Amino acid sequence: MTDTKRQELSDRALKVREHIVRLSTDGGCFTGASLSCADLLVYLYSDFLNVRPDNLTDPTRDYLFLSKGHDVPALYGTFVELGFIDKARLDQHLSTDDHIYWHPNRNVPGVEFHSGSLGHLPSVALGVAMDCKMRGQDNKVIVITGDGELNEGTVWESLLVASAHKINNLTLVVDRNHFQANVATEDLIPLEPMAPKFEAFGCEVRRIDGHDFTQLEEAFSALPFSDTKPSVIICDTVRGRGLPSIEARADRWFCNFSAEEVEELLRELHSQVATTLTSETLTVR
Amino acid sequence: MNYEELIKQTALADDRIVVMTAENRALIRNLPAVLGPRFIDTGITEQTLIGAAAGLALRGRVPVVHALATFLTLRAFEFIRTDVGIGKLPVKLSGFVPGFLSDGNGPTHQAIEDVSLMRGIPGMTVFAPADEADMVAMLPAIWASPEPAYLRVNTRSGTYKHAPFEIGKAEIVADGTDITILTYGMLFEQTLVARELLQAQGKSVGLINLRSLKPIDEAALLDVVRRGSLIVTVEDHFVTGGLYSILAEVLLRNQLTARVLPLALEERWYRPGRLSAVLEYEGFTGHHIARRISEFLGESAAAIAEGPAVLENEFAE
Numbered sequence: 001m002t003d004t005k006r007q008e009l010s011d012r013a014l015k016v017r018e019h020i021v022r023l024s025t026d027g028g029c030f031t032g033a034s035l036s037c038a039d040l041l042v043y044l045y046s047d048f049l050n051v052r053p054d055n056l057t058d059p060t061r062d063y064l065f066l067s068k069g070h071d072v073p074a075l076y077g078t079f080v081e082l083g084f085i086d087k088a089r090l091d092q093h094l095s096t097d098d099h100i101y102w103h104p105n106r107n108v109p110g111v112e113f114h115s116g117s118l119g120h121l122p123s124v125a126l127g128v129a130m131d132c133k134m135r136g137q138d139n140k141v142i143v144i145t146g147d148g149e150l151n152e153g154t155v156w157e158s159l160l161v162a163s164a165h166k167i168n169n170l171t172l173v174v175d176r177n178h179f180q181a182n183v184a185t186e187d188l189i190p191l192e193p194m195a196p197k198f199e200a201f202g203c204e205v206r207r208i209d210g211h212d213f214t215q216l217e218e219a220f221s222a223l224p225f226s227d228t229k230p231s232v233i234i235c236d237t238v239r240g241r242g243l244p245s246i247e248a249r250a251d252r253w254f255c256n257f258s259a260e261e262v263e264e265l266l267r268e269l270h271s272q273v274a275t276t277l278t279s280e281t282l283t284v285r
Numbered sequence: 286m287n288y289e290e291l292i293k294q295t296a297l298a299d300d301r302i303v304v305m306t307a308e309n310r311a312l313i314r315n316l317p318a319v320l321g322p323r324f325i326d327t328g329i330t331e332q333t334l335i336g337a338a339a340g341l342a343l344r345g346r347v348p349v350v351h352a353l354a355t356f357l358t359l360r361a362f363e364f365i366r367t368d369v370g371i372g373k374l375p376v377k378l379s380g381f382v383p384g385f386l387s388d389g390n391g392p393t394h395q396a397i398e399d400v401s402l403m404r405g406i407p408g409m410t411v412f413a414p415a416d417e418a419d420m421v422a423m424l425p426a427i428w429a430s431p432e433p434a435y436l437r438v439n440t441r442s443g444t445y446k447h448a449p450f451e452i453g454k455a456e457i458v459a460d461g462t463d464i465t466i467l468t469y470g471m472l473f474e475q476t477l478v479a480r481e482l483l484q485a486q487g488k489s490v491g492l493i494n495l496r497s498l499k500p501i502d503e504a505a506l507l508d509v510v511r512r513g514s515l516i517v518t519v520e521d522h523f524v525t526g527g528l529y530s531i532l533a534e535v536l537l538r539n540q541l542t543a544r545v546l547p548l549a550l551e552e553r554w555y556r557p558g559r560l561s562a563v564l565e566y567e568g569f570t571g572h573h574i575a576r577r578i579s580e581f582l583g584e585s586a587a588a589i590a591e592g593p594a595v596l597e598n599e600f601a602e
Binding site: 059106112113114120121122124128129130131133134154157160165 | 372
């Protein structure tokens, strides 16, 4: 990846993080989980997927399914930066005049399917990938799950079926930010060693730093990893990435900051000046 | 014409149709060779089956999915509600051995809350044919509709010659002034017997095969209510959430009341066994239904004749 490209993606990811921070007030959102996958989404929509505002109904487009739907601020931030939706729609966050709420839905252009209940979209993406294959099309079908989401049996059930049917146009991406809602994954339901689990389910696996655009490009450019197996990319990430004051903290799951804190966090995002947070942070689910 | 032949012809004429199953092939054994990649068996994975069906529907397919009714509607309930329901996708659910048809399997396999669950999903339509001929008459309209649909599969052969089917329309078998029996699904054949037995006692007995439980034929139900006869709902379903509840909702919505006897399963699973034994034990043979109605009317049931033997279920899963 060229330095220019990397800079362009970094600049865009910074803007997406600004959107995420601005959505973390007046009702709040899932800030930490959104920040962890911002770089991944920016890379995929900017540089990898054949999906643009002008081809959203084209059956030959690529598909991205966001199964960890609570990180929708990162998705919508990316959509704003790439012209899928108008920035003004984000001002309608949690307003019943629009459909910008805590989980993705198809009232927002670019969202392929609604999510929120974990463990659903691996199977929905499987159905889409099966159809693309049946029609002899080479669309890429990507589904992003959280790491806590891997607790859900249906993720594994879907991979078992995908593997049996040799659905190699399906790629499952794990946003491995090491936290589930309230606690570190390894303190609750340990997931490591993770790659061998996917390998045992018949997938071809790579593990990368999910914040490194060069590594993202290397991994995604190599898809499909196999002629017969589904691919899995484990992206090691940091929950809250970009804001040291909330990074990798179990209690920064759902955040509802004051307006002043949002301004401070925006400064922190740009200058790395630490923010003093006093808001009561909600923990839900 | 049977179910498999119908789905084969439909799929060969319309490449949107994809036949899917969670390894329940009883009705579709010969289709893999005919449909090739449009036959998808996901193995014993009802949730993945439904999620993948939703994905196929997103791509313009009309998946017809097969699984035992209980695992389909219970194990995969949230996938049906959340992926098919919220998505308003034309996924067609074929629930195998619903109600009493799971005969000897035991309570794990008894789909007797399926109507209640499926009709609670916004946009979902719900159908229950009286026999195989009825099912074959109903399915073309169900599969052609853009709505998600749940079908209580019923492959039993019947002797009654059914009227053409229309979604949301009940089949009025007979009008009656003393008693009207409302039913759906496999108990239709028993209610035909019950009707004959009660008619032989000098009663005027109406019979309606609901066919379409959602949308419900409200006009047909209101006609019966206005006629003022005793209404008997007969169903192989919990009394909660099925036809008795549907009728109660219709009555309240129209600020009406009626004399209603529900014959359904109360707060317990049914005793497993051969189908004929189950119907005997639970009181759902034609003979038992007629006796229960007579007793409800405060009359002696002693004179009610025995009905014909119940044919066993040909599918034992």
